[in-house]
Amino acid sequence: MQLPKEFIEKYQKILGNEAEEFFQSLNDEPVKAFRLNPLKEEAKRVSYSLKDPVPYVLTGYYGAVSGHSLEHQTGYVYSQEPSAMYVGEAAEVLPGDIVLDLCAAPGGKSTQIAAKMKGKGLLVSNEINRKRATVLAENLERIGAVNVIVLNENPTNLAQKFPGFFDKILVDAPCSGEGMFRKDPDAIGYWSYDYPIECSKRQRQILSEALKMLKPGGQLIYSTCTFAPEEDEQIVEWLLAKYQIKTIPLKKWPGMDHGLSAVAGGNPCVVDTVRLFPHHFKGEGHFIAKFQDERQALSRTDKRKKVRKKEKTRLFRNLNKDEAKLWHTFSREVLGRELFPDIELRCWGDRLFRYPQEWPDISKLKFIRPGFQLGTFKKNRFEPAYSLALSLSESSCKRKIAVSLAEWKIFVGGNTLRSKAELENGWYLLTCKDKSFCFGKFVNGTIKNFFPKGLRFKP
Numbered sequence: 001m002q003l004p005k006e007f008i009e010k011y012q013k014i015l016g017n018e019a020e021e022f023f024q025s026l027n028d029e030p031v032k033a034f035r036l037n038p039l040k041e042e043a044k045r046v047s048y049s050l051k052d053p054v055p056y057v058l059t060g061y062y063g064a065v066s067g068h069s070l071e072h073q074t075g076y077v078y079s080q081e082p083s084a085m086y087v088g089e090a091a092e093v094l095p096g097d098i099v100l101d102l103c104a105a106p107g108g109k110s111t112q113i114a115a116k117m118k119g120k121g122l123l124v125s126n127e128i129n130r131k132r133a134t135v136l137a138e139n140l141e142r143i144g145a146v147n148v149i150v151l152n153e154n155p156t157n158l159a160q161k162f163p164g165f166f167d168k169i170l171v172d173a174p175c176s177g178e179g180m181f182r183k184d185p186d187a188i189g190y191w192s193y194d195y196p197i198e199c200s201k202r203q204r205q206i207l208s209e210a211l212k213m214l215k216p217g218g219q220l221i222y223s224t225c226t227f228a229p230e231e232d233e234q235i236v237e238w239l240l241a242k243y244q245i246k247t248i249p250l251k252k253w254p255g256m257d258h259g260l261s262a263v264a265g266g267n268p269c270v271v272d273t274v275r276l277f278p279h280h281f282k283g284e285g286h287f288i289a290k291f292q293d294e295r296q297a298l299s300r301t302d303k304r305k306k307v308r309k310k311e312k313t314r315l316f317r318n319l320n321k322d323e324a325k326l327w328h329t330f331s332r333e334v335l336g337r338e339l340f341p342d343i344e345l346r347c348w349g350d351r352l353f354r355y356p357q358e359w360p361d362i363s364k365l366k367f368i369r370p371g372f373q374l375g376t377f378k379k380n381r382f383e384p385a386y387s388l389a390l391s392l393s394e395s396s397c398k399r400k401i402a403v404s405l406a407e408w409k410i411f412v413g414g415n416t417l418r419s420k421a422e423l424e425n426g427w428y429l430l431t432c433k434d435k436s437f438c439f440g441k442f443v444n445g446t447i448k449n450f451f452p453k454g455l456r457f458k459p
């Protein structure tokens with residue numbers, strides 16, 4: 001790998017004797033890994049080898065997965081390099097938390113966080129770039145999360161909307177990407193001596209907005225995939241000087257380093273952070289810091305006052321009688337149960353969503369997915385959504401049709417299937433190897449294809 005001269009000189013100064021070993025490691029193959037998705041039934045039932053677990057992530061395994069495999073399409077696996085996995089782990093998100101992932105696309109950390117939330121609480125997953133935000137929404141849809149809103153906003157607009165709102169905020173910042181040089185050699189082309197300084201300015205702006213949205217007593221996770229001290233330890237130093245926050249020590253597993261206080265004015269707090277160097281650690285370059293907001297957490301009475309002040313969600317309307325009837329009939333006949341309390345169900349246009357009352361009003365924000373979509377009402381009928389299929393477990397659904405892997409391949413390519421089964425006409429959850437992958441409409445022996453057009457592929 002041809003590294004820029006100024007990059008070499010910079011890291012020779014920072015790393016001294018270790019610099020050569022560090023440069024050499026950038027020539028090694030990038031490390032591949034994936035996570036299993038605990039939101040899925042029998043999450044370990046995948047065709048990939050689980051013999052080589054990532055020690056610090058319960059759901060992580062070394063190895064490559066294909067974006068065209070059944071396990072990927074059904075959200076059982078998510079490809080993520082092993083260093084990046086430690087960010088979602090360090091966030092220690094709990095079911096019921098109100099979480100913001102501010103720079104979220106393509107969704108590595110959001111999918112991991114959503115899985116940890118087990119459908120409880122709210123994850124607002126935001127991405128400023130529209131195209132990337134669409135990919136983010138697709139990735140979150142696949143994992144079957146029912147408690148996620150996907151926004152496409154800039155941090156300033158969000159901060160105006162959500163002052164002091166979130167328990168936990170992740171800023172996985174846009175950075176100079178030095179840690180990704182061997183995974184994405186194009187990143188070397190963007191690099192210049194001044195690039196980390198430019199990036200650090202943007203990171204400070206993003207963090208200033210992020211901190212406006214943190215609840216008193218909340219937690220902030222900051223991460224980058226660069227080695228540049230300007231974007232790592234020096235950002236920590238700046239945050240500690242400017243805000244009423246303190247670092248939370250992160251556990252260092254074998255091969256993980258702590259932040260370098262020498263590059264942060266000798267600040268001892270940076271040893272609480274984690275640096276991942278590819279010459280010490282089996283993964284790409286990363287930096288992670290975690291902070292505790294030291295302002296007093298809201299008392300119970302203050303929290304109640306805040307809830308009372310909550311505005312109405314203007315985006316949605318209530319279901320009319322016919323729509324409610326269609327949904328309940330579908331739930332009874334196809335799902336065999338009610339999925340959510342009626343009070344959580346709202347319509348945006350003709351689309352049905354789960355949007356619990358306590359979730360915030362997002363009507364003035366740009367969004368990609370305003371909650372969890374259950375389906376669409378179309379002239380006296382209900383059409384279930386792809387996202388609904390991906391959130392259901394095979395065993396919990398009443399009406400289902402199991403197809404072979406060969407048939408799955410035909411269906412995800414956009415074609416109909418034939419079935420000799422003696423079935424009533426109507427909607428069925430389609431499964432392959434016990435994995436739900438879409439709804440299909442059975443009509444006189446044909447399974448009509450409702451796989452989203454934009455997502456079809458040839459495995």
Ligand SMILES: C[S@@+](CC[C@H](N)C(=O)[O-])C[C@H]1O[C@@H](n2cnc3c(N)ncnc32)[C@H](O)[C@@H]1O
Binds near residue numbers: 109127174
């Ligand atoms: C390191 S990537 C995020 C990776 C993601 N967290 C994951 O795990 O898949 C940083 C993201 O920040 C976004 N971004 C760029 N400029 C931004 C800004 N000014 N404010 C917020 N996000 C920004 C980029 O589009 C990019 O998707």
